[in-house]
Amino acid sequence: ELTKEEKQRLRKEKKQQKKNKEKKDEKASRESDKEKKSAAPASQPPTQHTAQKAVPASAPVPLPASEAPVPADKPAKSKAELKAERRARQEAERASKQGKKGEVGQQAATGKAKAPPSELQPVVKRLPEHIQVDNPDVLKKLAKKLERQQVCIYVYYGYKVSLFSHLHQYSRKAPLTQQLSIPSTVIHPAIVRLGLQYSQGIVAGSNARSVALLHAFKQVIRDYTTPPKEELSRDLVNKLKPYISFLNQCRPLSASMGNAIKYIKKEISNIPSQCKEEEAKRKLLNCIECYINEKIVLAAKAIAKYSIEKISDGDVILVYGCSSLVNHILCEAFEKGRKFRVIVVDSRPRLEGREALRRLVQRGISCTYVLISAVSYILPEVSKVFLGAHALLANGYVMSRVGTSQIALVAKAFNVPVLVCCETYKFCERVQTDSFVSNELDDPDDLIVTRKGKTQLEDWQKVDSLGLLNLVYDVTPPDFVDLVITDLGMIPCTSVPVVLRVKNVDQ
């Protein structure tokens, strides 16, 4: 009786979800077959089959992961066998349909546990392509897309550590430009120059990259002419797409760049169609200027104003790496007459702290310089830690240069307040809880160093079991961050989603 009812219910559910879930239909029918086959009594424990894909453990997607309680007390052995068969079939199907949404199995509920299907079918977002490099289908799709846009694809370099095999890894010695024609016609020359500067590290740092990107876009807009029978608002956006792909291939886009691009695209699409081309271009250039002024220059001033309140005379401030915003704050505080000294912590292979050290010492601030391995030695002297951020994620995590989370951790252990300075345009809606899923791998040859004429790692590629890993970013959990200073004020780490929501409402 109950099985029949179940079947009916299942059929109803099937009809409702028919649009997206053919796979689940199959499973449901299999389930109902199974129910038919087994002469089980009504008191079946709910069997739930998770047809969940092999999504990486900490996927950025909030799946309501309802694990399958293994039907341990199933009497009939045939049931287990059938289950095994079904699992095998599911695995086969899963393998063939990889790269698509994850799915949650249906709950073959008993009488009381009525599982409304909508709860269990999660809103699964597509995984971004740049973290699925080990998936050949995704690679093929990406290659096709780049070919369509006439952007050359990068050749991957070197052995990748298995935990990070889903990320791109390039070598700086093989630039993308060797496949481009020299007076580059497909990609605007300003964009080619920018891509080169990104990949060689000449423009590095979240703010610098965004400003350089907007500068290049200004040149693109200036040189743009609307083809006949096309509208500027639609055509210009299409023109920008291959450029953005190219820049992405040179170096993965940062969160700040992503937000800037979104803003520009929105502005372009909002141009009314009756607007003349000259006027439209002028408006766009103006928008870009305003954006840079508001979000970067004025925001830096506002953040400096807020943070000066937090710096008192006699402070010993610890900074890590070279963050343009933190340097700006410290210089401003020094101008205003605060007496403090700075400890610059640096790490290989980038050794960006040297540049921060130079800029601070040039202003007259007294500094100490240590490597990150000495941070627990020096921390008892420190009264505050100021950190810069590459992006602030929606769950309150801070994404920054690799090593930042360690500094925050050690500072927490020593009860030293950690303040993160970040402009609001770097807030992004992504969610991440670890540094594995989405990161950037830099050129592994940067780790090779020559001391006293000997280069130990010269032939690292020949050693099969050796892999060099050069991570660029890591995430710091909000428990270690005491305060985030933004241009909207001083907020706790967990208020990031609020800011994002307010921003969206404003726009």
Added chain:
Amino acid sequence: MELQAVLMAAGGGSRMTDLTYNTPKPMLPVGNKPLMWYPLNLLERVGFEEVIVITTKEVHKMMSTDPKMKLEPVKMKLDVVCIQEDGDMGTADALRHIQPKIKTDILVVSCDLITDVALHEVVDLFRAHNATLAMLMSKAHEFTETVPGQKGKKKTAEQRDFVGVDQSGKRLLFMANEADMEDGLSIRKSIMRKHPRMHIKTGLVDAHLYCLKKAVVDFLTENKSISSIRGELVPYLVRKQFSKTTNSQKNKDDVDDQNQKKNDGSMNHELLITSRDEPLLQLAQERSCWNDHHGDMSEAYHGGKMRCYVHIMDQGLCYRVNTLAAYIEANRMAPKLFEEPAVHPSAAISERCQMGSDSIIGAQCQVADKTSIKRSTIGNSTIVKEKVKVTNTIIMHGVTIEEGCNIQGSVICSNAVIGRGADLKYCLVGNGQRIEPEAERTNEVIVGTDQLMEI
């Protein structure tokens, strides 16, 4: 558009007059292709679609009319600009002449450059660092072949060039020729302070391939005293990198300088190498945590606006065909640059001839029986009769070689006739010359009396 290519093909070949008195240098056959073809091919391969060719009327006529010298089908659009042949126009003067055509940055190539460099290396330096000048140099190779007409040992090395680069080997700090230095090499203290480690190299060949900013061409139009790119403009730009006026940030001082130094008024035009949105670029550079040097307190590039870069090739071909030795060497190496078959399909080669695999036979040749051709290049429409031994020789177009000749290590120019049984070793036979039968010449330059150099 990003770059415009300019090919300088008006040079006279003053160091190999024996070859060039009848055939202009750009049309000299190397591997059976005119010398001009090589840089044009390089530009085409890389992706250029238009080239401005600066040449003389004679060369232009030869390019378009003479079927034997017809350029291989080059798909690019060639915009030929003819200039007077009297030879007083230097390369910089030529650039000044075509200044109205120049709309963007330019890539200047000399017609005598044969190379397989990856051009993106030079252009990437130009792009990435927003450089004023980027050039190409190569480690010089020793020429091993015996040069016809050279008596005795090779003469002492020509005036050397001293090139100073920084530690990375890319930034050009110093360039001077031995001829300009009276009592030794002098380096300014400001350069040493900024770049305490400098590598000075002397064994480099300048490939005469330059990427120049458009502002430099505008500067040339103002400053008419510079006439040669390599001889004057490049050293000037390299020096100006470290000049105080270009580095000064305060514009007011520069205006005063302008009023005071009228004859040095040229240098102030370099200051105009700024783009629109200069403040944005400045902002990006300030916020970027990158510096090109470490150890002192100055910002990236020491705050200088002008930068010169050089890419030094250490592998690969790079020849400048401006002397006879280079010409011979280039003929050996040129076949490696293109994959055409060594023997042109229209050549009629009899089966009983021995031909080495490293020889090139041109179109419509006739090679008779019992000939032996080794390591040689034979031009178009050449007739080689029986029992001829040709070794290590370059034979240009339209030559007739009668029976029984033995030619070794020589250069035979176009339309020459070598009589029967002649034995030539290491000779250079000029254009249209006739060698009488049974002649025996060794290490001689045989040219007509009317074409001898005027003293």
